[in-house]
Amino acid sequence: MTTRASSQAAWFDLTADQRAVLGPLRDYLQAEVAPGAIARDESGEFPFDIVKALGAMGIFGLQVPERYGGAGLDTMTSALIIEEIAAVDGSLCLTVASHNSLCTGHVLRAGNEAQKQEWLPKLATAESLGAWALTEPGAGSDAASLQTRAEEVGDGFQITGNKQFITQGTVGGTYVVVARTDNALPGERPAKGISAFVLPGDAPGLQRGKPEKKLGLHSSDTTPLTFEAVQVGREQLLGTRGQAFDDVTAVLAGGRIGIGAMGIGLGRAALEVAARYASEREQFGRPIVRHQAVAFKIAAAAMELEAARLLVRKAATLRDQGRDYTEAAAMAKLKGSVAGVDACDAAIQILGGYGYVRDYEVERMWRDARLTRIGEGTDEIQHLIIARQYLARTVA
Ligand SMILES: Cc1cc2nc3c(=O)[nH]c(=O)nc-3n(C[C@H](O)[C@H](O)[C@H](O)COP(=O)(O)OP(=O)(O)OC[C@H]3O[C@@H](n4cnc5c(N)ncnc54)[C@H](O)[C@@H]3O)c2cc1C
Numbered sequence: 207m208t209t210r211a212s213s214q215a216a217w218f219d220l221t222a223d224q225r226a227v228l229g230p231l232r233d234y235l236q237a238e239v240a241p242g243a244i245a246r247d248e249s250g251e252f253p254f255d256i257v258k259a260l261g262a263m264g265i266f267g268l269q270v271p272e273r274y275g276g277a278g279l280d281t282m283t284s285a286l287i288i289e290e291i292a293a294v295d296g297s298l299c300l301t302v303a304s305h306n307s308l309c310t311g312h313v314l315r316a317g318n319e320a321q322k323q324e325w326l327p328k329l330a331t332a333e334s335l336g337a338w339a340l341t342e343p344g345a346g347s348d349a350a351s352l353q354t355r356a357e358e359v360g361d362g363f364q365i366t367g368n369k370q371f372i373t374q375g376t377v378g379g380t381y382v383v384v385a386r387t388d389n390a391l392p393g394e395r396p397a398k399g400i401s402a403f404v405l406p407g408d409a410p411g412l413q414r415g416k417p418e419k420k421l422g423l424h425s426s427d428t429t430p431l432t433f434e435a436v437q438v439g440r441e442q443l444l445g446t447r448g449q450a451f452d453d454v455t456a457v458l459a460g461g462r463i464g465i466g467a468m469g470i471g472l473g474r475a476a477l478e479v480a481a482r483y484a485s486e487r488e489q490f491g492r493p494i495v496r497h498q499a500v501a502f503k504i505a506a507a508a509m510e511l512e513a514a515r516l517l518v519r520k521a522a523t524l525r526d527q528g529r530d531y532t533e534a535a536a537m538a539k540l541k542g543s544v545a546g547v548d549a550c551d552a553a554i555q556i557l558g559g560y561g562y563v564r565d566y567e568v569e570r571m572w573r574d575a576r577l578t579r580i581g582e583g584t585d586e587i588q589h590l591i592i593a594r595q596y597l598a599r600t601v602a
Pocket of ligand 1: 304308337338339341345346347348368372373374411421423428577580581584585586587590
């Protein structure tokens with residue numbers, strides 16, 4: 207008999223299918239990814255071989271249906287996978303998360319059948335890496351103020367403008383770019399008139415700038431892009447002309463579940479390092495974990511990460527059930543990223559001087575995790591979303 211309690215337990219236990227996916231992935235990550243994480247952080251080298259291997263394992267087509275060559279997984283399993291990858295290499299995690307949720311996610315959501323057949327099989331196997339170009343030098347949190355234009359020319363559009371901080375900007379083979387096709391009329395919301403297009407990386411006029419030098423995530427590729435009269439056909443318009451902002455919002459909401467999971471994975475890994483270290487390191491005649499101030503730091507971080515994980519699972523469950531997950535995703539992202547950064551910070555403190563140098567990797571984890579509080583909507587923007595949603599259902 208299924209009781210209420212047992213069905214709730216199933217909600218946070220791994221299913222047999224999830225274990226079957228996560229087991230081989232963990233083995234691969236430990237054997238092939240973990241050993242080079244420090245070296246890639248130092249060199250900034252993009253891990254093409256690892257991407258190819260993970261592509262063959264379905265990791266670059268997590269939620270792409272099998273008929274387009276993807277793994278056909280749900281949001282919950284995807285979030286678990288993202289957490290596992292983050293625990294080993296934050297840069298690789300951002301590559302996987304952004305490819306899946308942003309570029310591929312936008313084609314999946316808004317593409318017509320012909321577009322899905324053309325673009326998804328290459329994306330799902332990582333034959334072509336996906337980049338998603340929304341942010342501009344003057345339009346970050348206020349994305350609807352973007353200035354990139356797509357003017358109607360002949361039987362298509364000509365895209366002109368600048369994009370900033372684009373993940374896979376250099377290594378991408380498929381780009382989704384968000385541009386204004388029509389001006390919003392007086393009284394219309396500013397987001398009206400924004401469209402999205404999918405195009406290949408070798409489109410004439412698409413120019414990549416110099417990869418950014420970042421605090422962390424060194425082997426994830428972040429590049430500004432310039433679109434100089436890039437010609438696209440009408441068949442490259444994703445979704446309805448002038449109405450792409452709803453797709454953008456939905457794509458970002460889905461992506462936030464992954465970014466929350468990424469923060470948790472990095473925080474979890476750092477805390478595990480700290481727990482082992484604190485059990486071995488002795489000061490004042492005993493392992494430092496037996497000084498209560500140290501043990502309490504571990505307890506607090508473990509609890510925050512677990513609370514964040516439950517929020518990620520709630521958001522993923524709502525999304526998988528086709529229910530509104532906007533607020534849950536914002537909470538999952540905010541809690542996951544803050545808990546992750548805080549756990550990394552606690553780990554550095556617990557390791558003392560050894561936490562501040564590179565060998566134990568917790569400083570790398572902190573640097574990698576810090577992005578999760580900025581990308582795909584800052585902490586402050588998540589607070590705004592949560593407040594708006596809470597007030598709408600509570601006070602309206
Ligand atoms: C490594 C990296 C990878 C990225 N990858 C991509 C990508 O693949 N594609 C893409 O399109 N973008 C990408 N981005 C861009 C990212 O999404 C933006 O940096 C982010 O949305 C914030 O925009 P901004 O940097 O312009 O900051 P701003 O929007 O200028 O914000 C600056 C500060 O002001 C605060 N603020 C702004 N508005 C408000 C408000 N209304 N209320 C309260 N506070 C506010 C912000 O929270 C922040 O603290 C990436 C960024 C980085 C660093």
